[in-house]
Amino acid sequence: MTAPSSPDQPWPVRTVARKVADWIGRLGEVWVEGQVAQLSRRGGATVFLTLRDTAADLSVPVTCHRDVADRPGLALTEGARVLVRARPDYYVARGSFSLRATEIRAVGLGELLARIERIRALLAAEGLFASHRKRPLPFAPAVVGLVTGRDSAAERDVLVTAARRWPAVRFAVEHCVVQGPSAAAGVIEGLQRLDRDPAVEVIVIARGGGSVEDLLPFSDEGLVRAIAACRTPVVTAVGHETDTTLVDHVADVRAATPTDAAHRVVPEIGEQRRLVDGLRARARSLVTGRLEQQERWLESIRSRPVLADPQRLLAGRAEDVAALRQRATRTVTHRVDVAGRDLEHARARVAALSPAATLDRGYALVQRADGALVRDPAEVADGEALVVRVAGGRLPVRVDRQDGTP
Amino acid sequence: MSTPDGAPTAATAPTQGYEQAREELADVVRRLEGGGLTLEESLALWERGEELAGVCQHWLDEARERLAAAAPDPSAP
Numbered sequence: 001m002t003a004p005s006s007p008d009q010p011w012p013v014r015t016v017a018r019k020v021a022d023w024i025g026r027l028g029e030v031w032v033e034g035q036v037a038q039l040s041r042r043g044g045a046t047v048f049l050t051l052r053d054t055a056a057d058l059s060v061p062v063t064c065h066r067d068v069a070d071r072p073g074l075a076l077t078e079g080a081r082v083l084v085r086a087r088p089d090y091y092v093a094r095g096s097f098s099l100r101a102t103e104i105r106a107v108g109l110g111e112l113l114a115r116i117e118r119i120r121a122l123l124a125a126e127g128l129f130a131s132h133r134k135r136p137l138p139f140a141p142a143v144v145g146l147v148t149g150r151d152s153a154a155e156r157d158v159l160v161t162a163a164r165r166w167p168a169v170r171f172a173v174e175h176c177v178v179q180g181p182s183a184a185a186g187v188i189e190g191l192q193r194l195d196r197d198p199a200v201e202v203i204v205i206a207r208g209g210g211s212v213e214d215l216l217p218f219s220d221e222g223l224v225r226a227i228a229a230c231r232t233p234v235v236t237a238v239g240h241e242t243d244t245t246l247v248d249h250v251a252d253v254r255a256a257t258p259t260d261a262a263h264r265v266v267p268e269i270g271e272q273r274r275l276v277d278g279l280r281a282r283a284r285s286l287v288t289g290r291l292e293q294q295e296r297w298l299e300s301i302r303s304r305p306v307l308a309d310p311q312r313l314l315a316g317r318a319e320d321v322a323a324l325r326q327r328a329t330r331t332v333t334h335r336v337d338v339a340g341r342d343l344e345h346a347r348a349r350v351a352a353l354s355p356a357a358t359l360d361r362g363y364a365l366v367q368r369a370d371g372a373l374v375r376d377p378a379e380v381a382d383g384e385a386l387v388v389r390v391a392g393g394r395l396p397v398r399v400d401r402q403d404g405t406p
Numbered sequence: 407m408s409t410p411d412g413a414p415t416a417a418t419a420p421t422q423g424y425e426q427a428r429e430e431l432a433d434v435v436r437r438l439e440g441g442g443l444t445l446e447e448s449l450a451l452w453e454r455g456e457e458l459a460g461v462c463q464h465w466l467d468e469a470r471e472r473l474a475a476a477a478p479d480p481s482a483p
Contacts, residue, residue, distance in 0.1 A: 298463065307435060
C-alpha cells in the first residue's frame with residue numbers, strides 16, 4: 001500500500017487515477033433504469049449514449065459494444081426507456097467515468113404501464129390524489145397560465161376557445177418540449193414559473209394526443225409532485241379523452257381535451273350576460289309588481305265614498321239641516337195655525353159672551369157702582385146710582401121706585 | 407281649519423314614509439266610514455285623508471320615476 005499522501009510526499013496522478021479506479025470498481029455490476037438521452041454510433045465498435053434519470057434532472061454516460069446496442073429486437077432509440085446491466089468504468093487515461101454496459105433491455109409497453117401503476121400506487125398512498133386536495137377553479141380568472149408545446153394544436157385550442165368565451169381573459173404561456181426525456185423537467189419549470197406569478201389564477205397543462213411513450217413525461221413522478229405542490233389550481237388536458245396520465249389524477253380538474261379545458265377555466269360571456277339580464281328582469285318585474293299593487297291599493301282607497309265624494313258628507317248634513325228646517329217650519333206653522341184657530345174660538349166665544357152683540361140687539365146691561373151686574377131688582381136700593389150700558393154707550397141712572405115695589 | 411299635525415303640503419318632500427302614510431290613511435278612512443263624528447271632525451279627517459293620499463301618491467310616483475331612470479327596460483337592445 002502506498003504511503004499516505006502529504007504536501008511533502010504527494011501522489012503522482014497515476015496513483016490517484018488507479019486508486020479512483022479501484023474505488024469506482026468496488027460498486028460492481030448494477031442494473032440501471034433510465035431513458036436514452038443521446039445515442040451515437042460513430043465510435044465504430046463502441047456505442048456511446050447518455051442515460052437520463054427518469055425523475056431527477058441528471059444523467060450518466062454509458063458505453064457499450066455495438067453488438068449490445070444493436071441486439072435484435074432492442075430497437076434502441078433516443079427517448080427509449082431502458083434497463084442496463086453495467087459496471088462502473090474509470091478510463092484512467094483521460095480520467096473519465098462511464099458505465100460499461102454488457103446488456104441493454106428496452107422497457108416494454110407493459111413494463112411501462114406497470115411502472116406508471118407503481119408510481120401511481122405510491123403517490124396515491126401518499127394521498128396526493130385525495131379529492132379533498134382538489135381546489136375549486138376561480139370563476140372568471142383575469143390571467144390563465146398555460147404550459148404547452150410551442151405552436152401546438154393544444155395551445156391554439158385553449159387560446160382560441162377561451163378568448164371566444166370570455167374575451168377579457170389574458171394568458172401567460174410557458175412553452176416547453178412536451179415529449180421525450182427532458183419534457184417532464186420542462187413542464188415542471190414552466191409550471192413553477194407560472195405558480196410563482198401571483199397574477200396567474202389558474203394553470204392549464206395542455207398537450208395533444210400521443211402514444212404511451214409520448215405521454216410518459218406526464219406520468220413523471222417529479223411532475224406529479226410539482227403539481228401537487230402548486231399554490232395555483234391546475235387543470236390538465238393531456239392526450240386524448242381516453243388517455244389517463246398521472247398528472248390527471250393529481251390535477252384539481254381533469255379536462256378531456258384542451259378545448260374542454262378552456263370551457264372549464266372561463267365562463268361563456270353570452271351565457272353569463274343572459275343570466276345577468278334574466279336576474280335584472282326578474283328584479284325589475286318584482287319591484288314593478290309591488291309598485292302596481294300599491295298603486296291599485298291607493299286607487300281603491302281613494303275611490304272610497306268617504307274620500308272620493310266628501311260632498312256626500314256635507315250633502316248628508318245639508319239634507320239633515322234642510323229636513324230639520326222643514327220640520328221646524330212645519331211645526332211652527334202648525335202651531336201658529338192652531339193658535340190662530342184658538343184665537344178664533346176664543347174670539348168667537350168672547351164675541352159670543354161679549355155683551356156687545358147683545359147690546360146691538362137692543363139689550364142693555366145694568367151695573368152697580370162697583371161694576372156688578374144687576375140681575376134682580378131686589379139687589380138695589382132706591383135712589384142707588386147705576387150705570388146702564390147700551391150698544392152706543394153708557395147711561396148713569398138712579399133708581400126711582402114710585403110705586404114702592406121693592 | 408289647519409290639519410292636525412300641520413304636515414307640509416305634498417309638493418315638498420313629505421316627511422312621512424310611504425307605509426306610515428298608508429297606515430294612517432287606512433285609519434282615517436275607517437274612522438270616516440265609522441261615522442259618529444262631528445261635522446268639524448269629519449271635515450278635518452277628510453282633509454287629512456286627502457293629504458295622506460297625496461303623500462302616498464308622491465312616493466309611488468317617485469318610485470315609478472326611479473325605476474324608469476334606473477335603467478331602460480332590459481329587453482331593449
